[in-house]
Amino acid sequence: MSIFNLSVDAVFDAFGVAATYTPANGDPATTITVLAKRPDEVVGFGETRIAAEISLFEIRASDVASPEAGDVITLNGINYTVQGTPMRDVERLTWTLEAFIS
Template identity: 40%
Template sequence: MTTFGAARLVSETMRFDLRVSELPAPRPDEQILLGEETFLIQGEPLRDRERLIWTIEATPA
């Protein structure tokens, strides 16, 4: 749930923490395949302090 002005928006979003060694350069609008499910990356992925883990927000594709 996100607040935007006086409105509240609800969207189905997943958050993934992935090692940089597994996914070196994720970009918005790229897809992640997890088992038989596909997710679309939303926004810019963020790295942790040690720059070892990406935090990625995605929606079902």
């Protein structure tokens, strides 16, 4: 196991929270560990700028091999539906998923 794997595991063990991951394709739901982030995103429309709350989840690629839009993360009883294209980190160890409350 590489130092990168060990570092990712240490961060998820220290700061991660349990969540349920339900694929949209009908595969069974699984319990995974997520790092939840809820930054404000500033969306611009011409001269107008709107602050919108978004939810970002970082998950281990070893937990979910191929996340897709439409998959659902349930955290603290709240369902978040993945939207857009999941992004993988440079070491291919984690995914960053953007989601909305559904």
